[in-house]
Amino acid sequence: MIKERSELKSVGYEIFIGILSILSIVNLVLMYVVQEKSLDTVLTVMNGIFSVIFLADFLYRIFTVPSAGAYFFKRFGWADLLASVPVAQFKFLRVFRLIRVYRLLRDVGVRTIGRALSKDRAGSSLYILLLMGTFVLEFGSLSMLRVEQGARGANITTASDAIWYTIVTISTVGYGDEYPVTDAGRIIGAGIIVIGVGIFGTFTGYLATFFLSPKKKVPAPPADAADTSAATVEELRLRLEESEAKLTEIRKLLVEPS
Numbered sequence: 001m002i003k004e005r006s007e008l009k010s011v012g013y014e015i016f017i018g019i020l021s022i023l024s025i026v027n028l029v030l031m032y033v034v035q036e037k038s039l040d041t042v043l044t045v046m047n048g049i050f051s052v053i054f055l056a057d058f059l060y061r062i063f064t065v066p067s068a069g070a071y072f073f074k075r076f077g078w079a080d081l082l083a084s085v086p087v088a089q090f091k092f093l094r095v096f097r098l099i100r101v102y103r104l105l106r107d108v109g110v111r112t113i114g115r116a117l118s119k120d121r122a123g124s125s126l127y128i129l130l131l132m133g134t135f136v137l138e139f140g141s142l143s144m145l146r147v148e149q150g151a152r153g154a155n156i157t158t159a160s161d162a163i164w165y166t167i168v169t170i171s172t173v174g175y176g177d178e179y180p181v182t183d184a185g186r187i188i189g190a191g192i193i194v195i196g197v198g199i200f201g202t203f204t205g206y207l208a209t210f211f212l213s214p215k216k217k218v219p220a221p222p223a224d225a226a227d228t229s230a231a232t233v234e235e236l237r238l239r240l241e242e243s244e245a246k247l248t249e250i251r252k253l254l255v256e257p258s
Contacts, residue, residue, distance in 0.1 A: 009060075009061075009064075010116070010120060010123060011105070011108065011112075011113050011116040011117055011120075012116075012117060012120060012123050012124040012126075012127045013123075013127065014101050014104055014105055015101075015105070015113075015127070016127040016130065016131060017054075017057055017097065017101055018098060018101035018102065018105070019131055020050060020053060020054075020131075020134065021054075021094050021095075021097050021098040021101065022098060023046075023050075023134070023135075023138075024046075024047060024050045024054075024091070024094050025091075025092075025094055025095065025098070027043045027046055027047060027050075027138075028047070028091050028092065028094075030043060031043050031044075037159075038145055038149070038158065038159040038162075039142065039159075041158075041159035041160065041163075042138065042141050042142055042145070042159050042162070042163060043138075045159075045163055046134075046137070046138050047086065047091065048086055049134075049137075051084050051085070051086045054080065054083060054084040054094070054097070055081075055084035057080070057084075057097075058077065058080040058081050058084055061077070061080070062077060075100060076096040076097075076099075076100065079093040079096040079097070080093075080096070080097055083096070083097060122206055122209060122210070125202060125206065126203070126206050129198075129199045129202055129203060132195060132198075132199060133170065133195075133199055136166065136170055136192055136195050136196075137163070137166055137167065137170065140166045140169075140170070140188065140191075140192050141159070141162040141163045141165075141166045142162070143188050144156055144162045144165060144166060144180065144185055144188055144189070145158075145159060145161075145162035147180075147182050147184040147185045147188065148162070148180055148181065148182060148185045151181055151182045151185070152181075153181050154180075154181050154182070155177075155178055155179065155181070156178050156179075156180065156185070161178055164178055165178040165179070165180075165189075166192060169189060169192045169193055169196060170192050170193075170195065170196035170199070171196060171200070172193070172196050172197055172200060
């Protein structure tokens with residue numbers, strides 16, 4: 001248990017990786033259950049993004065765990081590496097990452113998780129924003145494609161159009177080359193715009209806080225340390241006075257005639 005706890009990163013980070021693992025597994029199931037070209041295109045793009053994130057997670061863990069060999073061979077680090085490869089046959093190995101995250105958080109405890117998230121509000125908010133961006137990119141693209149694809153005069157007719165529109169909208173760039181023509185599409189687009197503004201606004205505030213927050217002050221020495229220092233100085237002063245008194249007596253003896 002001690003080794004597992006030492007492998008625990010921040011609680012917010014572990015929850016972030018766990019939720020992405022769940023979503024990637026759900027996407028994998030959908031790709032095999034629902035045979036639809038547009039859905040496959042969106043999920044393939046998302047799985048490519050997940051592969052990059054999971055590969056970064058593997059590298060982060062293997063360079064920070066107490067024992068890289070123990071992590072790789074005993075705690076399924078090899079499964080994390082293979083699951084990061086964008087090959088359909090290896091994606092089911094992401095279950096091992098989810099199991100490890102569950103075990104790490106279970107050993108910590110629910111109360112400790114709540115306190116850690118409350119203490120690190122800035123980091124927790126950042127992970128929440130990243131999750132929101134991931135969910136909006138996937139489900140916003142699917143929703144926009146669903147309501148716009150068969151509409152008269154629609155220009156969002158393919159999965160790539162929907163993904164492009166969602167990325168441009170959530171980033172608040174708004175090129176205008178793709179736009180919804182239905183009422184439902186405009187409502188979805190408005191939601192994506194609001195979420196995008198919130199994400200980038202909060203992210204900007206997080207960066208400003210991170211770089212501009214004052215450094216922590218060095219704590220003052222404890223009271224008992226100050227008292228000890230004062231006592232030492234007083235003792236040295238007394239010894240100096242005694243030495244001066246003895247030196248004065250010696251001088252008198254030397255001056256007096258024999």
